[in-house]
Amino acid sequence: MKYFWFILVLLIPLSLGYFASKPLGPAPPLAPLLDPNVGFWQNMYSEDDLAAENLELAGLNSTVKVIYDENLIPHIFADNDEDLYRAQGYVTAKHRLWQMEFQTMAAAGRISEIVGPVALELDRMTRRKGLAYGAELGYEFVKENHPEMMPLIDAFADGVNQYVESLDDARLPVEYKILNYRPEKWSAYKSLLLLKYMSDMLMGDRDLQYSNLRKIIGQEKLDVLFPEFPEENDPVIEADRVWDFTPVSIEVPDSLNYPNDALTIDPLPQPEDGVGSNNWAVSGSKTQSGNPILANDPHLSLNLPSLWYSMQLTTPEFSVKGATLPGALGVISGFNQNIAWGVTNATKDARDWYKITFEDNSRSRYRYGDEWRESSFRIEEIKVKGEETFMDTVVYTHYGPVVYDRSFRSDRQDVNFSLKWTVHMGSNEQLTFLKMNKAKNHQDYMDALDHYTAPAQNFVFASKEGDIAMRIQGKFPVKWEGQGKFFMDGADPQMEWQAYIPNEHNPSTLNPERGFVSSANQHPVDPSYPYYVFDNSYEHYRNRRLNGELRRLNSITVEEMKALQFDDYYLHAAEALPVMIELLETQDFQDEKASKYLQELKDWDFYADPNQKAPTLFYIWWGKTYNQLWKEWEEWNVPVVRPNYYQTVKLMRENPESEFFDNKMTDEVETAKTHVNKAFEEMVADMKEWENEEGDYAWANYKRTSIQHLVPQFESFSVKNVYTGGGSGILNATSSRAGASWRMVVELGEPIKAFGIYPGGQSGNPGSKYYDNFISKWANGEYLNFDLRESNQTENILFETNLTPKQ
Known part of the structure; x- marks a missing residue:
């Protein structure tokens, strides 16, 4: 890092020239940016340089101890949940504030506020997909159905805001200085919005492309090239699983009349190539120690600051550690004193498109069967830096928002397509993770998942009691065969989602005879599962390599599981x-x-x-x-x-x-x-x-793997040409821009042994030595010791901070 600031000083003027010419946005005033007292010079620090022994925090009931280990991983010790999450909000903001806010502004379609008109079309599409709308419904759902959670979410937001209020111009994260804006207040709504953003990152569909292909080559040839199941189907839930329930029945249409338009509109952006994940757990019968071992490595875009932020959260009731999502409460993938869990994308089609027939150009009513239904209108006010506010009118039907219409782009054909998506249904994914953080056994794990709707995930589980499990969880409509593969006619009630698969019917398994559970984004089940299952993006290689190795291996060790996460077999x-x-x-x-x-x-x-x-x-x-x-x-x-x-x-x-x-x-x-x-x-x-x-x-x-700053134009804040192997479709799924965003291996013995790593560092400050210090270890397949800490441990401490109640 000794050359970092020399290079940065050189690149700042060049970057400003780039912004002015592209532009990414209006160039910031040079004088404040270069001011030695408040400019980017003041970001030339690492967190241990400014460590405070004591800080006052309003709203605390008692003192909270925060112990930072040698890698700047905080271990928060609080006497109660409300204090814990207030401290989590404060500590997360201290290290990842700009990232938290930037990602939620992206999810809300507000990037134009920061960078100007260059982001307007992106913001319009985000608004039209209804992410903010879904988060609003989620917020109301939580208030109405789980009011006991609101004090915890509000406490987290208050912790963030107390840090924001403490910031002077000198300590403002450097991205705010370059882009010339200041952070705004955090809210409970933003924490819920962040989880909706993950749905958009992980969810794709090909309804448009399938509709076009069916029109061109016909259904018969389509079936040949796109079979529902591959010959070598090795599904997430073992193929010999017996389904001991009576499925929900629905009415199957007598005939299907799909819209027959020639569709030349651009499809929605899809998840980036390489986005996927692996997770698995092996039972004690297959391990050298006799204890279960769990592994998880979500594959996502490789960015700086890193998507994940590592943390331990401890109260007298529980102690959990793992990867948090900056802005959300609790740990998303991790372990506690009793269990471990991890997540991979479940790739099940949970959003469908409907062609809407409006009565007239007012779009106030649309055809549904033999009647005309009333539309509703949502006015999207998009603030644009340096320009007038842009007003966009989005029509909503009972299916969802009309994403595509002539008002979006005048050069589009006269089509109106409405998006039906489980993200638009009130849900409380945050509760799933809060419950999982405290879970003690398999039943607790199952109870936690009952609150989870989207994005669909494969949740792997292992416990000190010896159980291993896998459950594919989300809110899934019951569909007739083929439903949702093509654009559907919104005027035909037969095209409706008629019911939802009960949680207890979602594919799951507990302690299968083969001695392991695993997922790698492949087909969830074999054809015996009594509900129609479809997605275009099922994986066909990583899963077979993974399952083949797990079948072959016996007397398995933690080191072998680490090696399997880093396996380069193509x-x-x-x-x-x-x-x-x-x-x-x-x-x-x-x-x-x-x-x-x-x-x-x-x-x-x-x-x-x-x-x-x-x-x-x-x-x-x-x-x-x-x-x-x-x-x-x-x-x-x-x-x-x-x-x-x-x-x-x-x-x-x-x-x-x-x-x-x-x-x-x-x-x-x-x-x-x-x-x-x-x-x-x-x-x-x-x-x-x-x-x-x-x-x-x-x-x-x-291959030239690069770990890119969230603003791609900030090249000096990125790390390029990382020397590592792997690739898309390989267990070590490290391509040029995507890969294992987090690797975790946990052995559920006494004591629990845990290891983890991600490609970045704990700090969001590019000037900190903790910004990218994990990358070389990650690229080499190495791990950090991730064991739970006790509050009285003294080894490998970077510094401690006591958060005391403000009088």
């Missing part, structure tokens, strides 16, 4: 590359480089380690092959979904001359061989150019 390559080499025509190779590349691929052991060169060659060759195979689909010039890698490889292997591989827009009759060979030629040309310009094409050098 199963997709292991299955696809032999097919591609078989189709490659090599007899006429005259090119020395081409021969060299091919030999490196043939010699490869399929591990995507950072120093390996073959992963780079395969990645480029496969990408070009895949694009060649489905190139015709891109030339249709409408959004469509393409077959996934698993189905594509299967088709190449079993039917390389399939009609699907022939591009009807050319005179030639193409086969898989045609595309594989053309792609190889292009790969060779690209690699020659790479070697000439960049030199070494080892996987880490080509």
Whole structure:
């Protein structure tokens, strides 16, 4: 870090010039920013430099002790819950205030307030998706159904606000100074909004793309390329699970009449490539110690400040430690004295689109069956820095907000699509985590999950009692087969969601005979599950590698579980590359480089380690092959979904001359061989150019994993070219911009042993040595000791702060 501030001083003027020319927003006044008393110079500190032994906090009932370990991880010891969460709010804000506020402003569609008109369209779309609307409903739901929680959420907000009020200009986080604004008050609503933001990050749909593809190729071909279950289905809940309940029945439509529009509108942004997760637990029967071991590594965009903030929260009733979400109460993925739990994305389709037929241009009434229903209108007031406030009118039907209409963009066709999404239903996910933090056994875990609606998650569980479990939790509509895969007619009542799957019918398992539970974003169940299940984004490789290793391993140790989280085996390559080499025509190779590349691929052991060169060659060759195979689909010039890698490889292997591989827009009759060979030629040309310009094409050098600041233009606050292996579709799912945002391994023995790491640091201040100090350990597959601390422990303490009641 000794060069950090020299570089920053150099980059500040350059950055300002960039903002002024792009612009990211109006450039801040230079004088305050460069003022040695209040400007960015005052952010040149690490937290231990300013450690306070005692601080007064209004509203506390008794003194709260905060012990920071050598990694700046706070361990908060309070006498009661209200004091605990007030202290959590204060401490979190002290280290992550700008991040907390920026993310909630993004969730509310308020980024234009900070950066100006460049973010207006983003804010409009966020408002139209109804995230803030969903949070408002959630807030009312909590007040009405769980009023006992409000003092805790309010205490957290008060802790944040007391820190905000203590901030002078000098101590303002540097991002506020560069973007030239100040923090506003926190509220209970914002904590709930943050959890809705996670739903938007993790939830996607392809209704638009499926609708277009069905219109172009027909249902029969669609079914061939997009089967409901893959041949090698290894689901989250073991395939031999017996479902001992009578499912809720619904009325199945006699006939289906889908809208037949030619849909050229842009689809909603989808979760970033690489977003996924792994979690698993193994029973004591498979471990060396005889104790269960639980592991969790959520895969998300790699950002600074890091998505997670580590913390221990302790009262006389419980002690919990793990990864918190800055702005939300409690621990999201972690463990206490009795249990451990973790989460992965459950990838179940929980949002659907309905075409709305309005009576006239007033849009005040819309067709539903034989009647006209009343619309409602929500006026979205979007403040824009440096410009006049923008007013947007969003129509709401009983399905939800009309996201797409002509008022959104005048160049769009005359269509009106309303979004039905479980995020718009009152719920209390915050209660799930507060209960989980205190849970003592499997029944407590199940009770906590009953309050959870969205985003759908696979919750893994293990306890000191020896239990392991998995439950796929969310609020899921009961659907007839195919419902929600395509845009539906909102005027047809048959298209409605008729009921919801009861919590007790959600797929779950407890202590299965195989001795482990696991999830990696794959299909949740096998075809015997009595409810229709669909999502476009099911994973087909990580889950099979994970389950294969868990079946193989016995006498498992914590170190083996760490190694499995960092496993670089590239199963997709292991299955696809032999097919591609078989189709490659090599007899006429005259090119020395081409021969060299091919030999490196043939010699490869399929591990995507950072120093390996073959992963780079395969990645480029496969990408070009895949694009060649489905190139015709891109030339249709409408959004469509393409077959996934698993189905594509299967088709190449079993039917390389399939009609699907022939591009009807050319005179030639193409086969898989045609595309594989053309792609190889292009790969060779690209690699020659790479070697000439960049030199070494080892996987880490080509992949160039970067951990980017939440404002991408703040490049000096990012960490680039992290030397690490893995990749999308690999257990160590570290691609260029996504990866394991948090790794945790917990052995449920006596005492509990825990380990964790994430790619960043505890501090949100780029000038702190604790801003990115975990990254090298994370990149190397190393962990921090994450054991629970007692308040009287004295080793490895960075500093202590006592929060005392303000008189």
